[in-house]
Amino acid sequence: xxxxxxxxxxxxxxxxxxxxxxxxxxxxxxxxxxxxxxxxxxxxxxxxxxxxxxxxxxxxxxxxxxxxxxxxxxxxxxxxxxxxxxxxxxxxxxxxxxxxxxxxxxxxxxxxxxxxxxxxxxxxxxxxxxxxxxxxxxxxxxxxxxxxxxxxxxxxxxxxxxxxxxxxxxxxxxxxxxxxxxxxxxxxxxxxxxxxxxxxxxxxxxxxxxxxxxxxxxxxxxxxxxxxxxxxxxxxxxxxxxxxxxxxxxxxxxxxxxxxxxxxxxxxxxxxxxxxxxxxxxxxxxxxxxxxxxxxxxxxxxxxxxxxxxxxxxxxxxxxxxxxxxxxxxxxxxxx
Amino acid sequence: xxxxxxxxxxxxxxxxxxxxxxxxxxxxxxxxxxxxxxxxxxxxxxxxxxxxxxxxxxxxxxxxxxxxxxxxxxxxxxxxxxxxxxxxxxxxxxxxxxxxxxxxxxxxxxxxxxxxxxxxxxxxxxxxxxxxxxxxxxxxxxxxxxxxxxxxxxxxxxxxxxxxxxxxxxxxxxxxxxxxxxxxxxxxxxxxxxxxxxxxxxxxxxxxxxxxxxxxxxxxxxxxxxxxxxxxxxxxxxxxxxxxxxxxxxxxxxxxxxxxxxxxxxxxxxxxxxxxxxxxxxxxxxxxxxxxxxxxxxxxxxxxxxxxxxxxxxxxxxxxxxxxxxxxxxxxxxxxxxxxxxxxxxxxxxxxxxxxxxxxxxxxxxxxxxxxxxxxxxxxxxxxxxxxxxxxxxxxxxxxxxxxxxxxxxxxxxxxxxxxxxxxxxxxxxxxxxxxxxxxxxxxxxxxxxxxxxxxxxxxxxxxxxxxxxxxxxxxxxxxxxxxxxxxxxxxxxxxxxxxxxxxxxxxxxxxxxxxxxxxxxxxxxxxxxxxx
Ligand SMILES: [Zn+2]
Ligand SMILES: [Zn+2]
Numbered sequence: 001x002x003x004x005x006x007x008x009x010x011x012x013x014x015x016x017x018x019x020x021x022x023x024x025x026x027x028x029x030x031x032x033x034x035x036x037x038x039x040x041x042x043x044x045x046x047x048x049x050x051x052x053x054x055x056x057x058x059x060x061x062x063x064x065x066x067x068x069x070x071x072x073x074x075x076x077x078x079x080x081x082x083x084x085x086x087x088x089x090x091x092x093x094x095x096x097x098x099x100x101x102x103x104x105x106x107x108x109x110x111x112x113x114x115x116x117x118x119x120x121x122x123x124x125x126x127x128x129x130x131x132x133x134x135x136x137x138x139x140x141x142x143x144x145x146x147x148x149x150x151x152x153x154x155x156x157x158x159x160x161x162x163x164x165x166x167x168x169x170x171x172x173x174x175x176x177x178x179x180x181x182x183x184x185x186x187x188x189x190x191x192x193x194x195x196x197x198x199x200x201x202x203x204x205x206x207x208x209x210x211x212x213x214x215x216x217x218x219x220x221x222x223x224x225x226x227x228x229x230x231x232x233x234x235x236x237x238x239x240x241x242x243x244x245x246x247x248x249x250x251x252x253x254x255x256x257x258x259x260x261x262x263x264x265x266x267x268x269x270x271x272x273x274x275x276x277x278x279x280x281x282x283x284x285x286x287x288x289x290x291x292x293x294x295x296x297x298x299x300x301x302x303x304x305x306x307x308x309x310x311x312x313x314x315x316x317x318x319x320x321x322x323x324x325x326x327x328x329x330x331x332x333x334x335x336x
Numbered sequence: 337x338x339x340x341x342x343x344x345x346x347x348x349x350x351x352x353x354x355x356x357x358x359x360x361x362x363x364x365x366x367x368x369x370x371x372x373x374x375x376x377x378x379x380x381x382x383x384x385x386x387x388x389x390x391x392x393x394x395x396x397x398x399x400x401x402x403x404x405x406x407x408x409x410x411x412x413x414x415x416x417x418x419x420x421x422x423x424x425x426x427x428x429x430x431x432x433x434x435x436x437x438x439x440x441x442x443x444x445x446x447x448x449x450x451x452x453x454x455x456x457x458x459x460x461x462x463x464x465x466x467x468x469x470x471x472x473x474x475x476x477x478x479x480x481x482x483x484x485x486x487x488x489x490x491x492x493x494x495x496x497x498x499x500x501x502x503x504x505x506x507x508x509x510x511x512x513x514x515x516x517x518x519x520x521x522x523x524x525x526x527x528x529x530x531x532x533x534x535x536x537x538x539x540x541x542x543x544x545x546x547x548x549x550x551x552x553x554x555x556x557x558x559x560x561x562x563x564x565x566x567x568x569x570x571x572x573x574x575x576x577x578x579x580x581x582x583x584x585x586x587x588x589x590x591x592x593x594x595x596x597x598x599x600x601x602x603x604x605x606x607x608x609x610x611x612x613x614x615x616x617x618x619x620x621x622x623x624x625x626x627x628x629x630x631x632x633x634x635x636x637x638x639x640x641x642x643x644x645x646x647x648x649x650x651x652x653x654x655x656x657x658x659x660x661x662x663x664x665x666x667x668x669x670x671x672x673x674x675x676x677x678x679x680x681x682x683x684x685x686x687x688x689x690x691x692x693x694x695x696x697x698x699x700x701x702x703x704x705x706x707x708x709x710x711x712x713x714x715x716x717x718x719x720x721x722x723x724x725x726x727x728x729x730x731x732x733x734x735x736x737x738x739x740x741x742x743x744x745x746x747x748x749x750x751x752x753x754x755x756x757x758x759x760x761x762x763x764x765x766x767x768x769x770x771x772x773x774x775x776x777x778x779x780x781x782x783x784x785x786x787x788x789x790x791x792x793x794x795x796x797x798x799x800x801x802x803x804x805x806x807x808x809x810x811x812x813x814x815x816x817x818x819x820x821x822x823x824x825x826x827x828x829x830x831x832x833x834x835x836x837x838x839x840x841x842x843x844x845x846x847x848x849x850x851x852x853x854x855x856x857x858x859x860x861x862x863x864x865x866x867x868x869x
Contacts, residue, residue: 144405144408144409144412145401145405145409145422145423146409146412146413146419146422146423148422254352257351265422266412266413266414266418266422267348267349267415267418267469268413268414268415270348270349271348271349271482274351275349276349276350276351276355277349278349308408308412310408310808311404311405311408311409314402314404314405314408315402315405318402327799329796329799329800
């Protein structure tokens with residue numbers, strides 16, 4: 001049995017599976033790429049062959065255009081296939097719509113490349129499935145013990161309460177355009193917020209894609225189509241970068257700026273962005289979820305791709321596990 | 337506790353001053369005595385608790401968390417109390433709701449020091465994460481929620497429909513939990529008597545002079561003084577006592593006993609710059625820094641770093657309030673009073689004569705002596721106004737110096753920059769004696785001055801060029817040139833290079849410049865301030 005690191009390792013173009021001759025989430029264009037999910041630091045344009053879930057392929061096409069790769073092959077969740085003798089299987093990661101862990105088996109060893117993931121419930125995607133393995137490749141975006149996300153449904157209720165308390169102020173909710181945006185809408189709908197939600201132009205395309213793929217998000221409209229009076233007391237969603245820019249001036253003198261992110265656990269982050277109502281909602285695993293997941297996979301070896309590798313590697317060594325940072329370049333530690 | 341925690345939590349993220357004021361006023365109106373008074377104390381002068389806050393927190397956490405993880409968390413969060421609030425483990429058994437604010441403070445006030453840790457742990461066990469944070473902010477000193485002492489006092493004043501200056505005039509005669517203050521504001525009691533304690537009067541502050549200001553200024557209407565690089569203070573002296581206040585109204589008298597003695601028996605409120613002056617020359621700012629924040633001063637410090645007060649202005653003289661007089665007349669009072677009383681360890685900040693602004697600009701450019709940061713411009717007709725009124729006083733700082741340095745070490749920032757390597761240590765080349773070998777010696781550290789894009793690029797460069805990692809620090813291959821701006825260079829025995837930069841900040845990243853073309857230690861040495869003659 002060949003140890004996993006002899007056939008799966010970080011190469012100059014990204015994480016490389018040598019016998020399969022493919023990369024996983026490579027930051028630069030390659031001949032054959034397997035993509036875990038549609039976030040832009042994982043899914044890039046310009047690969048010759050792409051293998052990903054059909055939702056991830058749809059997302060890539062909306063973001064980069066229909067010709068952003070030479071050809072696409074859709075991977076069915078749970079279905080195993082062989083690539084040059086390496087068995088490959090995509091399994092739900094619970095991160096965003098279409099997100100998958102990629103399970104690799106070769107020479108009697110199994111590695112799971114989990115991409116980004118979370119364990120908390122999300123009405124817009126399939127829940128994370130634990131796959132036991134020898135090597136678990138994990139993210140570490142929120143790998144510090146200070147990160148314990150709040151329950152997403154109670155955070156959605158806090159937003160609804162604030163809207164009710166401030167009927168004259170527009171609530172401007174900053175969210176990442178893929179995943180967080182649609183999850184927040186679904187959570188608000190589940191808590192009974194059933195009036196129109198207005199979207200910044202950058203959020204419209206992917207939200208429409210979610211709806212086309214059968215996720216019910218209620219009445220969502222482009223903010224550009226609203227009369228100014230309609231936005232008073234309403235909920236407007238925008239990318240985080242628009243929270244403080246010129247565009248936000250349309251929202252009246254004094255909008256309530258809201259940001260939904262795991263980073264909002266730390267006050268300095270909320271203050272930095274001028275956020276008045278920080279909502280602690282994340283699509284990444286928090287500290288307890290990371291540790292629980294690693295234990296459940298039974299992996300002897302844990303490789304950390306991006307984020308707070310220092311804290312996670314330290315904690316795993318305290319727990320008697322082998323862990324190392326892959327120091328992969330090209331991933332955003334901060335994106336959420 | 338719950339109401340206070342909610343208020344403090346909202347305050348910490350409410351961006352507008354008016355929003356904060358509304359929150360605070362609502363809380364102070366609704367909360368009972370003495371809870372609100374303790375809350376007010378926390379937001380102004382601090383609670384009168386003598387607890388070893390840092391020590392207790394580190395003991396409590398040592399028993400509950402791994403030290404490496406605590407350190408990493410603390411570095412990320414940027415604030416110890418907040419880190420403890422986030423990391424505190426929930427107790428195994430459900431705990432009752434937290435006690436009233438007044439109850440906790442009473443308990444801490446009456447406890448022996450050895451009991452403090454247990455009391456704090458019990459309260460933390462009973463709190464939610466937001467309440468834990470608020471409680472630790474309450475007892476830990478400066479809560480840093482973007483509420484100045486002045487804003488808190490303004491909120492109190494709102495209750496009674498008064499101006500904040502009415503509160504400030506009596507403030508130093510009051511003690512927490514300020515029951516008589518709230519009674520006065522609510523109309524149940526008379527104004528508290530400020531008595532004989534010399535009280536702090538809010539200082540008048542300057543704006544940086546901007547291009548748009550010059551057309552509104554005429555040379556004959558403006559007085560110029562050197563801007564001294566010390567600490568702005570107010571000396572309030574009456575027959576009973578002498579106090580030295582910082583510009584925010586903190587009583588720093590204990591650190592400067594010689595200034596108190598110099599004003600004994602004098603009846604005056606004076607505005608000036610506190611300096612360390614040795615043999616007639618202004619010493620580096622560092623020497624003054626060493627003396628600040630000391631509860632007591634050793635005779636060695638008094639001898640080696642003697643304090644000196646350079647006077648700018650008078651607010652009161654012989655019990656008379658002269659703040660409404662124009663600057664020109666106050667200056668005449670100052671000169672006459674000083675000539676007559678001559679308190680030791682004082683002199684007057686000289687007026688800089690000039691006929692035209694062009695002439696003044698030449699003087700400003702030439703200002704390179706130790707202790708001078710630039711020029712102050714004051715309208716001769718302006719009264720002494722509290723706060724930072726627009727259009728009266730201007731500061732005209734001398735241009736910064738710059739040097740090209742090489743990036744040597746990087747550390748993750750704290751708080752809002754905690755995910756990026758934004759704390760940078762940089763050095764310059766030193767040629768060792770008797771050889772042609774050059775080595776880099778660190779000369780300073782800076783955090784600020786980047787756009788988000790630059791930070792991201794810098795972060796990428798640092799990750800790709802790390803040669804060694806120790807804890808949160810990465811040693812970086814000597815490749816990247818940083819143009820560093822600073823106000824002055826001073827000799828230092830605490831730095832390996834023998835020099836210390838004052839207020840260094842990264843001016844530009846010189847991606848284009850090869851590291852071996854960066855500056856040398858000799859170039860820095862040439863910029864060391866020579867003491868003024
Ligand atoms: Zn992602
Ligand atoms: Zn990611």
